[in-house]
Amino acid sequence: MKMAANLKLLSFLIPCAFLVPVLITMAPNLKEAWNSEALQNMKTVFISIFLEAAPFLLIGVLLSSLMQWFVSEEMIRKLTPKNPVGGVLVAGLLGIIFPICECGMIPVVRRLMHKGMPSYIAVTFILSGPVVNPIVFTATLLAFPSHPEITIARMGLAFAVAAAIGGLVYMFVRQNPLRKPKATVTEVKTHPGFKMAQPHSHSTDHDHAHDKNWRSFFIHAGDEFVDMSKYLVIGALITACIQTFINRSDLISLGNGPVASYAFMMGFAYVLSLCSTSDAFVASAFSHTFALGPLLSFLVLGPMLDFKSTLMLLSTFRTRFVIGLSLAIIALVFAGSWLINLLA
DSSP states (O other): OHHHHHHHHHHHHHHHHHHHHHHHHTHHHHHHHHTSHHHHHHHHHHHHHHHHHHHHHHHHHHHHHHHHHHOOHHHHHHHSOSSHHHHHHHHHHGGGTSOOOHHHHHHHHHHHHHHTOOHHHHHHHHHHTTTSSHHHHHHHHHHSTTOHHHHHHHHHHHHHHHHHHHHHHHHHOOSOOBSSOSSOEEEEEEETTEEEEEESSOOHHHHTTTOOSHHHHHHHHHHHHHHHHHHHHHHHHHHHHHHHHSOHHHHHHTTOSTTHHHHHHHHHHHHHOOOTTTHHHHHHTTTTTSOHHHHHHHHHHHHHSOHHHHHHHHHHBOHHHHHHHHHHHHHHHHHHHHHHHHHO
């Protein structure tokens, strides 16, 4: 087994050996490009994005590993509300108890779904948790001290969008949306509003149920962190390139129209991929440029859907499900923020 793994690694190292002479030949030019001001800025932005998100991802995988130990399928079944409306409402407010950034939310929810949490409750929790929590509430108040209505509108719209999408998932998603379930899973309605995951074979959760020690805990946490962090690294790198090499003044000029301003702020939130605990301070810089609606679209869409979280969602859920989820988020955030701006 170990020999096979070494041979697999060797297949990746052989092409790299051919690149060494090329890199040596280009070394002077590469060194000059690497030390350029733009590239230095890109490295700074990349490191700041990664360091901002990594602690929350680590918290998420540690919580996920704890759930591997202490949370059983039976406990999930008992704690899940039988009524789907109650389940969506509870999931929408779970962020108050578990204030986790969107980077750490996905591994936690994936673990809960493996334990039997219904997909509509899991999706509601993923979308609302990064916004509807006391840390983000306080940060938004500090960013907009003279406009508390922005904070209230942000919390309300995020909860409404998450609850609406949770309802849509309950009504229309019939299969388990996980990309790689640990067992062949089907959802069986045990009572109204609850879909309990029923494995057809023994899962790894069961296999490790009798091996609860600190070594297995950290092995599981390490595997989970490596699995999720590679998508965070790719997302942070591409985001840093976009932030560095695209002029922000050119982007702002695209958002002058009544609809274009929403599209710009939502696209800006997607590209920047900021943590939900700090995006309000970026949005405050546009408070004199854009109205309430576009600002809300930035503050609500970003924590629910950005570039790095899209990659992490694709690693967890099926591609078709992520596409439908993304379109629903964009449509509902646009409609909700436009309506609030109209009524304000």
